[in-house]
Amino acid sequence: NAGVMQNPRHLVRRRGQEARLRCSPMKGHSHVYWYRQLPEEGLKFMVYLQKENIIDESGMPKERFSAEFPKEGPSILRIQQVVRGDSAAYFCASSTNLAGGAADTQYFGPGTRLTVL
Amino acid sequence: GENVEQHPSTLSVQEGDSAVIKCTYSDSASNYFPWYKQELGKRPQLIIDIRSNVGEKKDQRIAVTLNKTAKHFSLHITETQPEDSAVYFCAATFSGGYQKVTFGTGTKLQVIP
Numbered sequence: 001n002a003g004v005m006q007n008p009r010h011l012v013r014r015r016g017q018e019a020r021l022r023c024s025p026m027k028g029h030s031h032v033y034w035y036r037q038l039p040e041e042g043l044k045f046m047v048y049l050q051k052e053n054i055i056d057e058s059g060m061p062k063e064r065f066s067a068e069f070p071k072e073g074p075s076i077l078r079i080q081q082v083v084r085g086d087s088a089a090y091f092c093a094s095s096t097n098l099a100g101g102a103a104d105t106q107y108f109g110p111g112t113r114l115t116v117l
Numbered sequence: 118g119e120n121v122e123q124h125p126s127t128l129s130v131q132e133g134d135s136a137v138i139k140c141t142y143s144d145s146a147s148n149y150f151p152w153y154k155q156e157l158g159k160r161p162q163l164i165i166d167i168r169s170n171v172g173e174k175k176d177q178r179i180a181v182t183l184n185k186t187a188k189h190f191s192l193h194i195t196e197t198q199p200e201d202s203a204v205y206f207c208a209a210t211f212s213g214g215y216q217k218v219t220f221g222t223g224t225k226l227q228v229i230p
Contacts, residue, residue, distance in 0.1 A: 042220060042222045042223045045217055045218075048217045059217075104149070104212050105166065106218055110160050
């Protein structure tokens, strides 16, 4: 059973460009979470999604950032007009489903290291 | 919302000694408490978890205790080894709902050979 997949693993963008980060959850998982981590810092929650639904986006900046988890395909975190402060590691996690579909244990992907020049 | 505090932020121990990391949470509805280990440049990995219907859980050299009344839980690592050096994150959530997981700020553990 493949784990959580993220691509690309490293992404370099110039200021003003767009960054698209992809996350494929573990097979059978329907909950996806995105986190941002700066060097030597903790995991900052950004957004929690289920298939075709945003459950909680309280940690995501209102401007330039968006996320989706379509019925088919991976979850996408999109950052428009990137700035140097967006440089960070972005981790995706997916969680197991309990009976009834609610979320349980989270498993993390390897992360995408975004560098903005 | 839930708030998780974690202490200490850094911890140095001699190889073979024990290490204890403590967390407190604020939401009495939280019922699931996982711990993650993150090595430098790697993803956070689940090492142990505990649910609110038990007070203690062990897995080899790692144990977690939970005090629901006081709303705190702890990670205990015995006979520490250099490969235990990493950042450890505690977390709390309500499992069975549609709530995000709230993480602590992390503890950087250094095991000195």
